[in-house]
Amino acid sequence: MMTFDSATLLQLAIVLPLAGAIAVRLTGGSPNVREAMSLLTSAALCFICYNLYQDFDPQVETKIVLLEILPNLNLSFHIEPLGLLFALMSSFLWFITTIYAIGYMRAHHEENQTRFYQFFAITMATVMGIAFSANLFTLYIFYELLTLSTYPLVTHAGTKNAKRGGRTYLAILFSTSILFLLLAILNTWLLQGSLEFTPGGLLNESSSSMTAIAVLLPLFIFGIGKAAIFPFHRWLPAAMVAPTPVSAMLHAVAVVKGGVFSILKICVYIFGIDLLSALPTTEFLLYLAGISVFFASLVAMRQDNLKKRLAYSTVSQLGYVTIGALLATNMGIIGGAMHMAIHGFGKITLFFCAGAIMVVTHKTQVSQLVGIGRQMPITMTAFLIASLSIIGLPPTAGTWSKWFLMQGSVDTQQWALMVILGISSLMNIFYLLPIALKAFYPPQEEQPQEVKSQKYEAPLPILIAIVVCTAFCFLLFLFPQPLYELAAQIVNMPGTGQGL
Amino acid sequence: MTEQLAILQVVIPLLAAPLCLIISRASLVWAFTLLTNTLCFVISVLLLNQVLDHGPIHYALGGWRAPIGVEYRIDHLGAYMLLIVSSISWVILLAGKTSLAAELKEKKQSLFYVIYLLCLAGMLGIIATGDAFNVFIFIEIAALASYTMIAMGKDRRALTASLSYLLVGTIGATFILLGIGLLYMATGTLNMHDLSERLANLHDSRTVVTAFAFFTVGVCLKLALFPLHWWLPNAYAFAPSVASAFLAATATKVAIYILLRFVFTIFGMEFSFSVLPLQNILLALGLVGILTASTMAIYQQNVKQLLAYSSVAQIAYMMLSLGMNNPNGLIATLLHLFNHALMKGALFLALAAVMYRIGSVQLKHFHGLGKQMPFTMAALVVGGLSLIGVPLTVGFISKWYMLTASLDNGWWPITVIILVGSLLAVVYVWRIVEAAYFKPAPADAKPVKEAPLSLLIPIWMLTLANLYFGIDSRLTVTVSELAAKSLLGGAL
Numbered sequence: 001m002m003t004f005d006s007a008t009l010l011q012l013a014i015v016l017p018l019a020g021a022i023a024v025r026l027t028g029g030s031p032n033v034r035e036a037m038s039l040l041t042s043a044a045l046c047f048i049c050y051n052l053y054q055d056f057d058p059q060v061e062t063k064i065v066l067l068e069i070l071p072n073l074n075l076s077f078h079i080e081p082l083g084l085l086f087a088l089m090s091s092f093l094w095f096i097t098t099i100y101a102i103g104y105m106r107a108h109h110e111e112n113q114t115r116f117y118q119f120f121a122i123t124m125a126t127v128m129g130i131a132f133s134a135n136l137f138t139l140y141i142f143y144e145l146l147t148l149s150t151y152p153l154v155t156h157a158g159t160k161n162a163k164r165g166g167r168t169y170l171a172i173l174f175s176t177s178i179l180f181l182l183l184a185i186l187n188t189w190l191l192q193g194s195l196e197f198t199p200g201g202l203l204n205e206s207s208s209s210m211t212a213i214a215v216l217l218p219l220f221i222f223g224i225g226k227a228a229i230f231p232f233h234r235w236l237p238a239a240m241v242a243p244t245p246v247s248a249m250l251h252a253v254a255v256v257k258g259g260v261f262s263i264l265k266i267c268v269y270i271f272g273i274d275l276l277s278a279l280p281t282t283e284f285l286l287y288l289a290g291i292s293v294f295f296a297s298l299v300a301m302r303q304d305n306l307k308k309r310l311a312y313s314t315v316s317q318l319g320y321v322t323i324g325a326l327l328a329t330n331m332g333i334i335g336g337a338m339h340m341a342i343h344g345f346g347k348i349t350l351f352f353c354a355g356a357i358m359v360v361t362h363k364t365q366v367s368q369l370v371g372i373g374r375q376m377p378i379t380m381t382a383f384l385i386a387s388l389s390i391i392g393l394p395p396t397a398g399t400w401s402k403w404f405l406m407q408g409s410v411d412t413q414q415w416a417l418m419v420i421l422g423i424s425s426l427m428n429i430f431y432l433l434p435i436a437l438k439a440f441y442p443p444q445e446e447q448p449q450e451v452k453s454q455k456y457e458a459p460l461p462i463l464i465a466i467v468v469c470t471a472f473c474f475l476l477f478l479f480p481q482p483l484y485e486l487a488a489q490i491v492n493m494p495g496t497g498q499g500l
Numbered sequence: 501m502t503e504q505l506a507i508l509q510v511v512i513p514l515l516a517a518p519l520c521l522i523i524s525r526a527s528l529v530w531a532f533t534l535l536t537n538t539l540c541f542v543i544s545v546l547l548l549n550q551v552l553d554h555g556p557i558h559y560a561l562g563g564w565r566a567p568i569g570v571e572y573r574i575d576h577l578g579a580y581m582l583l584i585v586s587s588i589s590w591v592i593l594l595a596g597k598t599s600l601a602a603e604l605k606e607k608k609q610s611l612f613y614v615i616y617l618l619c620l621a622g623m624l625g626i627i628a629t630g631d632a633f634n635v636f637i638f639i640e641i642a643a644l645a646s647y648t649m650i651a652m653g654k655d656r657r658a659l660t661a662s663l664s665y666l667l668v669g670t671i672g673a674t675f676i677l678l679g680i681g682l683l684y685m686a687t688g689t690l691n692m693h694d695l696s697e698r699l700a701n702l703h704d705s706r707t708v709v710t711a712f713a714f715f716t717v718g719v720c721l722k723l724a725l726f727p728l729h730w731w732l733p734n735a736y737a738f739a740p741s742v743a744s745a746f747l748a749a750t751a752t753k754v755a756i757y758i759l760l761r762f763v764f765t766i767f768g769m770e771f772s773f774s775v776l777p778l779q780n781i782l783l784a785l786g787l788v789g790i791l792t793a794s795t796m797a798i799y800q801q802n803v804k805q806l807l808a809y810s811s812v813a814q815i816a817y818m819m820l821s822l823g824m825n826n827p828n829g830l831i832a833t834l835l836h837l838f839n840h841a842l843m844k845g846a847l848f849l850a851l852a853a854v855m856y857r858i859g860s861v862q863l864k865h866f867h868g869l870g871k872q873m874p875f876t877m878a879a880l881v882v883g884g885l886s887l888i889g890v891p892l893t894v895g896f897i898s899k900w901y902m903l904t905a906s907l908d909n910g911w912w913p914i915t916v917i918i919l920v921g922s923l924l925a926v927v928y929v930w931r932i933v934e935a936a937y938f939k940p941a942p943a944d945a946k947p948v949k950e951a952p953l954s955l956l957i958p959i960w961m962l963t964l965a966n967l968y969f970g971i972d973s974r975l976t977v978t979v980s981e982l983a984a985k986s987l988l989g990g991a992l
Binding site: 145162170189 | 888892920926934938971973
């Protein structure tokens with residue numbers, strides 16, 4: 001077996017999913033071969049990302065400059081801890097989602113499955129591009145490509161609703177990225193003459209006025225519409241028209257995580273923690289993220305449609321990661337990065353369960369789920385565990401990320417934020433826990449609805465996916481060290497001058 | 501031979517045009533036209549190489565030296581434009597045989613190629629010449645040829661479109677002629693280089709100011725700067741598809757070239773921008789043009805008209821960049837000359853394929869085409885993404901320079917308007933996408949096959965060029981920078 005060096009593996013990580021997309025297209029005629037292609041590609045990508053993680057050495061800078069698109073603006077990639085974290089998480093979850101999708105799409109008799117798997121693979125290529133981007137220019141390119149490659153997935157159903165959802169999706173994501181993000185990138189380019197992600201931050205006070213830099217921060221935060229910060233969050237519930245595997249992967253893991261990942265990366269490598277804490281606009285944005293967390297939780301409590309409830313829950317949870325980034329302390333960054341991964345596992349499990357419920361019982365509303373625990377015990381148990389992780393209670397992984405985020409807000413004496421985080425956890429309990437509890441212990445007044453179908457539990461591939469992800473909610477609680485260490489390395493990169 | 505290249509560039513298509521009449525069969529005429537165009541393309545490449553190596557070329561027609569004789573002067577800008585026009589014309593001609601066979605009768609096809617070659621000769625002449633009156637002659641040749649080309653369209657409205665274009669175009673050309681005449685009156689010369697020297701001392705002369713005014717209005721009519729654009733949508737919509745593609749890709753670019761040549765080389769930057777309010781005019785009309793034309797594009801039902809309004813908006817972008825009065829702005833305009841030609845060439849050729857298969861370009865007839873003509877629609881989507889300015893396409897490169905130029909001046913509101921223009925483009929491009937991909941073909945419609953290879957190959961040549969030059973922009977950026985430098989007189 002040939003050993004590849006990190007640079008080659010890096011390029012392979014981006015090219016492989018594209019090759020997979022072509023393979024899927026070519027084998028579209030025979031569904032089993034086609035599915036095998038998806039599985040093979042995603043497994044290979046996991047393997048590559050894992051190797052990159054094993055070989056990662058903070059002292060050695062691995063960077064590839066692919067080509068120069070504009071004078072002094074390169075398409076280039078590098079390996080650093082945050083990107084590795086994101087890549088590891090997404091590639092693994094792509095593999096799991098592919099298993100899930102096989103079960104779901106077939107049980108649901110979905111059309112255009114080749115198109116679905118094909119664009120899934122292309123999306124993963126763009127996600128890898130975002131994860132490993134070495135400068136803002138590359139990040140922007142793959143960010144826009146991600147919007148475009150997920151559009152066919154969001155509008156998969158091809159119905160009027162799908163079209164409308166797709167319009168909202170595209171409108172909000174393009175408006176924010178073209179009006180704000182591109183403007184922010186151009187301004188950074190003009191202020192600093194470079195767009196490279198630098199440990200310790202690219203911008204510094206000496207090169208340009210604090211006002212100019214202070215204006216850049218909100219432009220970046222609002223420009224990254226994929227992080228669903230209020231008021232640019234409406235695309236997320238609108239995108240729930242997509243089939244559940246799409247919602248699960250993209251809107252709990254790839255698209256929204258791409259958004260908060262970009263925010264984290266920009267906060268750490270463009271602004272730098274020190275500069276961030278000194279900017280006048282950071283606090284305002286911090287409170288805006290807090291408002292986002294609070295109101296999204298509020299709206300989630302009122303949603304009866306399960307997927308919509310989960311979507312608003314995601315908006316709220318993404319606010320946590322943004323808060324972590326903007327707290328501008330080591331704990332905040334670590335908490336934010338860990339929450340990115342841990343929330344991914346928890347949320348994807350919840351969406352998987354929602355899809356399983358839909359496939360087996362055709363039920364989509366929370367009110368219909370009373371007493372369903374008897375029919376689908378495994379699914380609802382998983383739902384319960386994943387809910388605990390989202391809420392942040394032991395023995396699930398969510399405990400750790402919540403802990404670090406709370407720690408971060410104590411460090412910076414942001415008491416209002418602490419209160420918001422606490423209240424939000426309470427609200428999480430209110431809108432998540434009853435679903436699982438009522439499924440198993442239907443209250444006397446609400447009799448279980450008629451069991452419509454004779455089916456008992458979801459198809460096997462779906463169950464495998466659900467169980468694996470639930471297991472991770474436990475595993476990451478018991479063994480958080482690898483995740484913690486990787487996240488800690490973000491703030492410990494040579495050149496940062498920070499210590500833990 | 502190489503010394504005669506400059507004149508051969510124009511003479512070859514000019515002489516080839518009547519020769520077409522001798523050949524009667526349409527496919528042979530097409531082959532002959534393609535051959536002529538290939539020669540033109542080769543010559544333009546050789547000229548560009550020559551200019552890059554040795555600097556501007558001066559060619560005296562008939563051995564008569566300037567300033568009495570007519571001189572052909574090809575500098576970086578000229579060589580660049582010659583390359584654009586001849587290369588895109590060649591690719592469009594590749595699609596010509598199949599597309600025209602469906603839209604014109606056999607006898608008319610041969611005539612079409614005659615007119616096409618005349619138009620090509622006219623445009624190449626405009627670019628190559630260094631004499632002001634010679635420019636007017638070629639403007640008229642190209643214009644008359646384009647009126648005829650448009651009138652040959654299948655739709656009866658082609659005649660009225662052509663007539664209104666003729667009226668407007670003649671007014672424009674007359675104004676240009678008046679401007680040139682007034683310049684002659686003030687300076688006694690018609691040679692561009694000589695004019696630039698003599699006009700340097702005449703900034704106060706009322707004659708010169710009037711000449712500038714007439715000239716500018718005339719050329720703005722030709723390049724369809726808002727609000728002098730109303731002839732364009734109909735002219736592009738009802739012409740034969742190959743003519744639409746050719747004119748959309750080249751005619752307005754050549755008009756912009758004339759503007760650049762007169763403003764920078766003849767009148768001089770100082771006069772045009774500092775003494776006269778050209779900058780304000782370009783900025784104001786550019787901004788309004790972008791917003792209005794993009795908005796009107798959203799409401800069109802005929803996709804050719806939709807793209808025509810989009811072209812008006814793109815021209816407004818180019819004028820806006822020019823009005824920024826800084827090097828990046830000028831580079832952006834020059835880049836967009838090439839990039840927009842690629843975009844619109846690809847888009848209109850794709851429409852030619854649609855017209856070929858379903859005989860209509862109304863949005864309501866696009867239903868189900870996403871499945872039935874996947875490659876053609878994919879080309880439309882890529883072209884549309886280029887119009888929006890998505891990274892990795894050619895449109896992004898132009899947008900980047902425009903935005904940098906406007907931020908160089910510190911003009912935030914204008915930067916935001918340029919970005920809003922991109923968002924409007926998303927809306928009108930997505931109307932086409934939704935019509936093609938979201939609505940199934942009506943049950944009673946005949947099944948539609950994908951376009952034939954003879955159309956798909958040229959379409960995808962231009963579409964892939966859109967992507968290639970969006971990823972590797974070295975050639976276009978270097979040549980644009982050199983051209984900008986030579987226009988600004990080395991003061992970059």
